[in-house]
Amino acid sequence: MISSSIILSSSFRNLIMKTTLALAIALAVQAVSAASPSSSAAAPSASLASKHAPKVTPSIGDKMAQDLVDKFAVFRWEGNGTFARESFAFELNEPTRLQVIDFKHHGDMFDVYDHGKLLGSSSKVVYDENVETYAATPQEALLDDHFSKGAFSLEKGNHNITIKAHGPYQVGSAALRLLQRTNLVLAKGHEDEEEEEDEEEEKEKSSDWRKSYIGKKKHHEYHGKPHVQVRPDFHGGHAGPKTVTHWKVVRETAIPYATRLAFERDDDY
Structure with a gap:
């Protein structure tokens, strides 16, 4: 148990x-x-x-350069044809653009210097006391052609920017900033001039194409269809075919595609 x-x-x-x-x-x-x-x-x-x-803007240079990317800096002057009291010294890690713009009252223009060397001038404006225009901020002035503005290329390295002002007022103020290439906005003034030059080049190309087109058409009217052989002395001793059948045609043209295609193939017009 x-x-x-x-x-x-x-x-x-x-x-x-x-x-x-x-x-x-x-x-x-x-x-x-x-x-x-x-x-x-x-x-x-x-x-x-x-x-x-929050997205962090990549640093383009020292603290001064970074501050100028984030916001406009105001500079002031006294008297026509004088330098602004403020100068801007900074170091860049990469090429960028410097934008200068007048605001508040219109009529002022600027010469921009880097280490005493002239970089260029802002856009020309005509002061008219009868024009009632006012831009409280540089951003507002960007959209108004009454205000002078300009953009200037800056290379990597050390810079010391000084600005000479020209205008109808005894005292004045304007602003500048740096434009990063990764976030570049249209800077009127010199940017506009570059675009106008590109447009002029396109117009010249189109004009050259039209001249070639008209000249070839007249040649066909006078001398028949392409590939026609004529006597060597008929064109002042020039032997061989009197038409060029493989021209390199400039594509920038307002002539309709069908007409351009016929021109390339040397079809009858």
């Missing part, structure tokens, strides 16, 4: 130990499972935070 009780008591203790061990394992697994969702949830939060983090 006593041995049976001892065996039963031992079995009961083993059961309690196994139950306790199983419960401990279950609690450990539950704790790990509870911790896993929080860590996985933390990863999307970090990703979401990085996605909505």
